[in-house]
Amino acid sequence: MSGGLFFAAHDLRRLTEIAGILIAHGFGDLVRQLGIDRLIGGIKKATFHKQAAPNHSLAPEARLRLALEELGPTFVKLGQILSTRADLLPPAYIAELGHLRDKVRTLDWADLIVEVEAELGIPLAEAFDALDTTPLAAGSIAQVHRARLKTGEDVVLKIRRPGIVPVIEADLRLIGRLASLAETEGLSRFRPVEIATEFARSLRSELDLANExxxxxxxxxxFADDPNIRIPTVHWQWSRENMNVQSHVSGLPGSDLTAVRAAGLDLTVLARRGADAVLKMIFADRFYHADPHPGNVFYGPGNEISFIDFGMVGQLTRQRRDELVDLLFGVVEKRADKVAGILLRWAGTDGGDVVQLAAEVERFIDRVHGVPLGELHLSGMISDLVAVMREHHLALPYDLTMLIKAFISLEGMGRELDPGFDMISAAQPFLEDLVWQRRGPQEWMRRTREGIADGFGLMTELPHDLRKLLDVAQTGRLKLHIELDQGERYLKRLDRLMARLTMGIVIAALTIGSSIVMAASGDELSIGVSIFALLGFFGAVLGGVWLLWAIWRDR
Known part of the structure; x- marks a missing residue:
């Protein structure tokens, strides 16, 4: 099949359904571009999910959102991931996909707890003192209920929907194959395989409720020493892959600011504390809540803040965090070349017009310089910088798209609490502290120790490695692998070179051989032998002319 991909019968049925939904929403060109129509060519069109004409009065981005919602929870979550990829999609698509929400029916309590009780070995009614069978919330993966432990503590049960794992795994397998197909159909600049791989990893992690x-x-x-930040306590006795149990968080939801104001809480303090907490996770801990929206935050007495739902988290390497700091200070110091270099490194390419990219970055820097700090929006700055990358077909790595999503959510929540909230000022102390750490004596000592340790390790391991190399060479097992860019082109050139070298040897052999025959025969050269010698000379002349012409033709 196309792309050398194999689709099982049940995958083809699902693929037919996907194609029908895409066509129904006006994305027939995408179906053809991906080659899906060729894959399902043997299946009657009558089996398509829908054949209704698409509603062209809707914008393409709105039709895409509706198509993803109709395709089911796996594709809804894929759309939510794509809504963070401002480096790949235009702003209109990002905004529309940002409206995707899990729209699923709630399960009856008896149906929901079948798998959990089978694993526990006892009914949930015996494990808990009280159970509320009315769900607090319902998502595509899990449903949330309140309960009370035998000790009297109020808790929240998050129970995975039974039978959902094989369904999502089947969709992930299909998405991975479609991504491979898209990679070969001219859509590689969108990095479909990378997106599919990261999406599958993220969704599988979310399926394991113990990860949260x-x-x-x-x-x-x-935050153990911070009395203003609270995180729910995990009850491991009852937590497992298909259910987690955490303490119930009391307080006012971040989505109800009217109640927060009525309770007399200081919204300015809440904005600052919330921002400081998330920025500490990002810059100090390098492990952060990737979805800090109002629905995942509760406010309590004394302006306490509680964070819930750690199903989606981000993690930064030390190198990535340092690159981020360098980029921000590159903007402050008006170092367009430095910023452009970091963007290229993030995109994983040395190609592209570096000079033009630096010029675009410089224009971006000129726009933000001179603007009062309180009027600068970090999310807007990031969006503008990502737009520059998109224009140059540069894609961000996945960990940074998660970070950008967290920054945008955090700034939006901060400005809802306090219209004068300044994300850049909130981040400045963390950035300055990181710069000092990187340039201070402790960091210098750390790098010196690491350098000495690496050098010592290299010196001690070198004799052993050399001995292994010599042993391999002596036994004839040494192999040299050379990879060349544009390998096919070089192989063709090498093939022509060998052909000409062979022709040269043949010409020399004919010339020498014919000369020897004529010299050895002397005056008694027979007619047959003379003709043979003349043909050898004639062939050598023709071969020499062809060889000279071929060399001249290729300059």
């Missing part, structure tokens, strides 16, 4: 507990405990340990 581990994430919550890691963040809680970081």
């Amino acid at each position: 507990c581990r994430n919550a405990e890691r963040v809680a340990a970081s």
Whole structure:
């Protein structure tokens, strides 16, 4: 099949359904561009999910959102991931996909708890003192209910929907194959395989509800000494892959600012504390809540802040964090060349017009310089910089798209609480501290120790490595692998070179051989032998002319 991909019968049925939904929403060209029509060519069009004409009165981005919603929860979550890829999609698509929400029906309590009770080995009614069968919330992966432990503590049960794992795994397998197909159909600049791989990793992590507990405990340990930040306690006795149990968080939801104001809480303090907490996760801990929207935050007495739902987290390497700091200070110091270099490194390419990219970055820097700090929006600055990358077909790595999403959510929440909230001022102390750490004596000592340790390790391991190399060479097992860019082109040139070298040897052999025959025969050269010698000379002349012409033709 196309792209050398194999689709099982049940995958083809699902692929036919996907094609029908895309066509129904006006994306027939995409179906053809991906080659899906060729894959399902043997299946009657009558089996398509829908054949209704698309509603062309809607914008393409709106039709895409409706198509993803109709395709089901896996594709809804894929759309949510794509809504963070401002480096790949235009702003209109980003805004529309940002409206995607899980629209799923709630399950009856008896149906929901079948798998959990089978794993626990006892009914949930025996494990807990009280259970509320009315869901607090319902998502495509799990449903949330309140309960009370035998100890009297109020908790929240997050229970995975039964039977959902094989369904999502089937869709992920299909998405991965379609991504490979898209890679070969001229859509490689959108990095479909990379997006599909990261999406699958993220969704599988979300399917394991115990992961959320581990994430919550890691963040809680970081704020153990901060009385203003609260993280739910995990009850591991009852938590597992298909259910997690965490303490119930009391307080006012961040989405109800009217109630927050009525309670007399200081919204300015809440904005500052919330921003400081998330910025600490990002810059100090390098492990952060990737979805800090109002629905995942509660406010309590004394302006306490509680974070919930650590199913989606981001993690930065030390190098990535340092690159981010360098980029921000490159903007402050008006170093367009430095900023452009970091963007290219993030995109994983040395190609492109570096001079033009630096010029675009310089124009961006000129726009933000001179603007009062309170009027600068970090999310807007990031969006403008990402737009520059999109124009140059440069894509961001996945970890940075998660970070940008967190920044935008955090700034939006901060400005809802306090219209005068300044994200850049909030981040400045963390950035300055990182710069000092990187240039201070402690960092210098750390790098010196690491350099000495690496050098010592190299010196001690070198004799052993050399011995292994010599042993391999002596036994004839040494192999040299050389990879060349444009390998096919070089192989063709090498083939022509060998052909000409062979022709040269043949010409020399004919000339020498014919000369020897004529010299050895002397005056008694027979007619047959003379003709043979003359043909040898004639062939050598023709071969020499062809060889000279071929060399001249290729300059």
